[in-house]
Amino acid sequence: MSALQASLRAAFGAALGLVYPPTCIACGQATAQPHxxxxxxxxxxxxxxxxxxxxxxxxxxxxLGVGTLLSPRAIAEPPVFQRARAVALYDGTAQDLVHRLKxxxxxxxxxxxxxxxxxAGAxxxxxxDLIVPVPLxxxxLWRRRFNQAALLARGVAKASSLPCDVRALARVKRTRPQVGLTRAQRAENLQGAFRVPEAAKPRIAGRRVLLVDDVATTGSTGNAASRALMRGGARQVDLLTFATVSAETT
Structure with missing residues (x-):
């Protein structure tokens, strides 16, 4: 971008701010900075x-004391993915943001x-090596018109300069909504739901995949998607979400 283009863009942004003052992305109240x-x-x-x-x-x-690295749940029920990270717990503002997006x-x-x-997932x-969103x-997807996980995955890819492949994983089974299901019911509901298409296998073979979704609750979706990626040839899968449910409530 040239100096003139940058100057014009800054001037346009300033003028736009006068007409449309920046507001909070969660509640809509006025803020000093946009977004x-x-x-x-x-x-x-x-x-x-x-x-x-x-x-x-x-x-x-x-x-649990100094040096404790794993929770009792992680020891009793090790996930398929290697590690999971999230920005915040799934309540309050985080829940509002996810619902507004979704x-x-x-x-x-x-x-x-x-x-x-x-x-949070640095x-x-x-x-x-590669970012892959949880597919719908x-x-x-036709009913919702967009996949919030793919939107977030592309944003993370842009912020990190990692490639993002939205077609590396497919949802081949139409599952019922997970809301209200127990952990066991969620796992059963998602059994066989994901698959790596044959055409995508060369793109993930031997690669370390960062799986992206909006929320992690019981971990069933992350486990099912990670299992499919590993069967498709991925070397390792980590999970990154915006929010996660606290361990003591799952």
Missing amino acids: ALCPPCWSGLRLIERPFCERLGTPFALD YGDRLDLGRPMARMMAS ELIADA HALR
């Missing part, structure tokens, strides 16, 4: 920071959410 959160919404975002389970990425319900057609939220995901990104079944 940001206001102080109350920011305080309602329960960011996940260490110490947390190094496998599931969930904070410990209790202080059900409110707020595609503009994808960019700031993806930037936060790229920051260690996973450093080890990844064709009928659900």
